[in-house]
């Protein structure tokens with residue numbers, strides 16, 4: 001069945017606003033749908049997919065949309081919508097437009113100029129080429145431009161992976177084990193999970209496989225003192241708490257009260273009672289001083305550019321400015337330094353980002369080791385082997401969508417050397 005012709009005008013309207021990049025695309029879309037309650041589920045789905053297609057393929061689409069007659073925004077919308085639902089599902093398209101779109105859809109995008117193929121701003125493309133070469137950057141760009149599947153994590157406090165697969169099949173939802181994370185499930189469709197008893201009762205949580213691997217690297221154990229230093233809405237807190245079998249103490253710190261508030265209903269579903277959310281003013285907040293040198297494991301899931309999450313948030317590549325990376329590096333180093341003070345001798349510190357930029361990753365990890373001789377690197381292959389995760393890595397974890405079918409993630413694992421008494425006292429100052 002064809003979509004109503006007005007849908008193109010709706011998509012064009014919201015796209016115009018989103019391409020101003022004044023707010024995240026998902027925020028603008030949600031607000032637009034709230035303001036237009038008459039749009040049905042199918043229409044909303046098509047508009048959202050159209051917008052995301054334009055964000056993913058902006059360079060390619062723009063190269064063609066700026067040529068010829070007609071308004072550029074209409075042409076961008078037509079291309080995005082055609083990629084989303086197919087030309088045959090669209091009403092209100094003129095013959096000329098049909099001919100134009102058909103011509104463009106026939107182009108082999110692999111033969112396009114690399115800027116069109118990569119669909120990235122030039123600064124980002126150049127930076128990635130410097131890091132990994134042109135061929136790999138183009139492969140990464142292709143991987144980032146594919147929508148992500150839905151990954152779940154099974155809450156082992158309440159269920160196990162095989163039983164969850166069977167219960168989902170009754171829904172009927174087809175879920176398969178993720179290749180690397182031992183508790184992960186992958187769903188290729190986009191089912192509404194919120195009303196499923198499995199979700200409401202906390203047997204499953206939505207979490208990218210890469211994010212599950214980062215939590216596993218913390219290797220939190222029963223009865224330990226653990227800190228999730230940048231807990232946000234608690235995606236990793238929940239997996240750490242389950243690994244600790246709901247024992248010990250797990251502090252969830254964040255500077256954002258709003259984000260930590262979102263953790264509360266998730267905690268309630270999960271059945272965890274060992275989590276202590278604490279809003280901190282900054283990484284040297286007096287509230288956390290008493291924990292200095294006492295924590296077994298600290299995770300720093302640092303604020304970053306988010307350039308590893310382009311499969312879900314393709315607007316990030318257009319919204320992120322190169323000038324912001326330097327500011328982020330300063331913040332990342334400061335948070336890592338503050339968090340390191342909490343780690344006890346023999347304890348573990350994990351630094352992680354959802355960025356693919358070495359500036360936010362390898363650079364920060366190396367700088368940390370140079371300035372913190374009391375810490376040493378646990379090579380990633382060793383940390384992964386301990387967790388029985390079969391991934392080939394060197395010193396660091398570098399997950400990439402085109403290679404691992406996860407978002408782009410980085411992690412480095414450090415261990416604090418046994419601490420002399422004097423150093424313990426200095427940390428507490």
Ligand SMILES: C[S@@+](CC[C@H](N)C(=O)[O-])C[C@H]1O[C@@H](n2cnc3c(N)ncnc32)[C@H](O)[C@@H]1O
Pocket residue numbers: 211229230231232233234235236237253254255256259280281282283301302303304335
């Ligand atoms: C990448 S997000 C964390 C995502 C979260 N760990 C998860 O798995 O859902 C980074 C978080 O760092 C927080 N943050 C920023 N500056 C901070 C600081 N100085 N100390 C602690 N948290 C900070 C942000 O509010 C944000 O929630």
